[in-house]
Amino acid sequence: MSIQTRRERERAERERLIVTAARELAETEGWDAVTTRRLAAEIEYSQPVLYSHFKGKDAIMAAVALEGFAELAAQLRAARADASGVRAGLAAVGEVYTAFARRxxxxxxxxxxxxxxxxxxxxEAPAVLWECFDxxxxxxxxxxxxGDEPGILTETYWAGxxxxxxxxxxxxxPEEAHERRLKLLIGHFAAGAD
Amino acid sequence: MSIQTRRERERAERERLIVTAARELAETEGWDAVTTRRLAAEIEYSQPVLYSHFKGKDAIMAAVALEGFAELAAQLRAARADASGVRAGLAAVGEVYTAFARRxxxxxxxxxxxxxxxxxxxxEAPAVLWECFDxxxxxxxxxxxxGDEPGILTETYWAGxxxxxxxxxxxxxPEEAHERRLKLLIGHFAAGAD
DNA sequence: TCATGTTGTCTAGCATCGCTAGGAACATGA
DNA sequence: TCATGTTCCTAGCGATGCTAGACAACATGA
Incomplete structure (x- = not known):
């Protein structure tokens, strides 16, 4: 039993190695640079090992995405906690969301x-995904x-x-006018609040 | 001279053939199905012919995109002409834009x-592109x-x-709630108009 | 300690992609 | 009729994601 658990632990560690390697590579050189060969070299295993952990490249990207959702949810939560007032909260999540996307x-x-x-x-959507939306x-x-449906309104603001x-x-x-656009979006959704 | 012009005309016709074939293939089977080999077979020429017209696959997609901009601009113009009132105009372009994207x-x-x-x-952006934005x-x-800058506001609405x-x-x-989301977006941008 | 069977990993290769070099086939003008 | 110049195709390059089959390492029984 102990041997079994050790192997499972090592497997889990290697899986994390794959995900973090994929993420780092993507963040430094873009997803085009994340090829299965390159990724295999990065973790110092051969290509087929990747496929014993994930169904394919898309599944690896999905695993990386899940990390992102967790981080974004945490940042949104913190931003909302710091903000006082309805309008400030709306602005805070908008700023954090777009800052996350740009960073x-x-x-x-x-x-x-x-x-x-x-x-x-x-x-069936993963929990971290719902955390972000919530x-x-x-x-x-x-x-x-x-008369508005809150869920629908959230989706609309998110889309913006x-x-x-x-x-x-x-x-x-153009990047340059981003702050002004964001301010307008927030302003039109917060009209009448506070 | 006449021979030259005939050749140029034939070349132009073949270029249009490439673009329309690429567009039809993309619209029926998606851009993944638009490979250079498949496209060459469709126009009954060999692959390298494509490269004598376009720098690469991206350039072909760009040519298809230009067609799209022309059509979208025309549809937006018609929608705006039919609409009476500020709010109706805003709603009309929003509906036409999203309908175009879905169709x-x-x-x-x-x-x-x-x-x-x-x-x-x-x-330097192509004219049809500016027509859409205008x-x-x-x-x-x-x-x-x-106090709003109209251009920035347009960009923000477009982003929505x-x-x-x-x-x-x-x-x-979910597709199902699209109309309700669109209505909310329009409502928040048209607040106070008419 | 040693044969055995399972587990895990790697080498090699498949089909496909975008793209290109180099030569064959063709129409053109003398 | 024959050289010339253009047009086009065959063949192939270096990649991609993914997989089959050989091989090695290992835990397990006697």
């Missing part, structure tokens, strides 16, 4: 643009008008943030 | 998510508050629309 573009891509393997918006929701719900960062990241919106 | 997902991807080869948000801008500018369609397309937002 960790590769991570953000894995979470919100690239992978499709993860279930979203269903009860944090957003906690900041957005207070600005809902009487997502649109800002993805269009900026692909060079379609 | 032609491959085209939308080429225009707004995939390619980076096209210059955006600079004076149509949006014409609908958005009237709802700007006294873009976020809605991309998150929906990747399965991160």
């Amino acid at each position: 960790r573009p590769a991570l953000y891509d894995a979470m919100f643009t690239h992978t499709v393997a993860l279930p979203f918006a269903t009860t 944090e957003l929701s906690a900041a957005v719900a207070p600005v809902a008008a009487p 943030l997502h649109g800002l960062v993805t269009l900026m990241r692909s060079g379609r919106l | 032609r997902p491959a085209l939308y991807d080429a225009m707004f998510t995939h390619t980076v080869a096209l210059p955006f948000a600079t004076t 149509e949006l801008s014409a609908a958005v500018a009237p709802v700007a508050a006294p 629309l873009h976020g809605l369609v991309t998150l929906m397309r990747s399965g991160r937002l």
Whole structure:
């Protein structure tokens, strides 16, 4: 039994090694540089080892994405805790969200643009994913008008943030005016609050 | 001279053949199905012919994207012409924009998510691209508050629309509630108009 | 201690991708 | 009719994600 557990522990450690190596490589050189050969070399094992842990490259990206969701959820929570007032809370999560996307573009891509393997918006979605959404929701719900559905409103605000960062990241919106755009978005969603 | 012009005409025709074949293939089977080999077979020429017209696959996607911009601009213009009132105009372009993205997902991807080869948000951006933005801008500018910059506000509204369609397309937002989300977005940007 | 069977890992290779070099085939003009 | 110049295709390069099958290491029984 002890041998078995040791092996399982070593396997788990190697799995983490794979995920962190993939993440570091993606963050420093972009996801294009994360090839299975390169990743295998990085962890000092051969390619097939990757496939004994993950179904494929997409699954590795999904694992990296999960790390990202956990971190984003924590940052959103902290931002909301520091903010006093409805409008301040809405602004805080918006700023933290877009700052996260700009600081960790590769991570953000894995979470919100690239992978499709993860279930979203269903009860089967991973917990960390719901934590992120719930944090957003906690900041957005207070600005809902009487007839508004809070969940739908949260999705809409999220879409606004997502649109800002993805269009900026692909060079379609100039970086320089980001703060002003974000301020306008927040302003239009917080109208009448506080 | 006549022979020369005939050749140039034939070349231009073949270039259009490439672009339309790429577009049809992308729209029916997705961009993953648009390989250079497949595309060459479709136009009944060999692969290298593609490279005598375009620098690479990205350039072909960019050419397809330009078609999309022209069509989107026309649809936005028509929608705005039919709408009476500031709020109706804002709603009309929002509906047409998202409907376009949902009806032609491959085209939308080429225009707004995939390619980076096209210059955006600079004076060198192609004319059809500016036409799209100007149509949006014409609908958005009237709802700007006294201190708002119309261009920045347009970008923000555009980002909202873009976020809605991309998150929906990747399965991160359920299709079913799209109309309600769009309505909320429009409502928050049109607050106080009309 | 040694044969055995399982477990784990690696080497080698498949199909496919975007892209390109170099030569064959063709139309053109003398 | 024959050289010339253009156009196009065959063949192949270096990658990619992924996998089959050989091989080595190891725990386990006698």
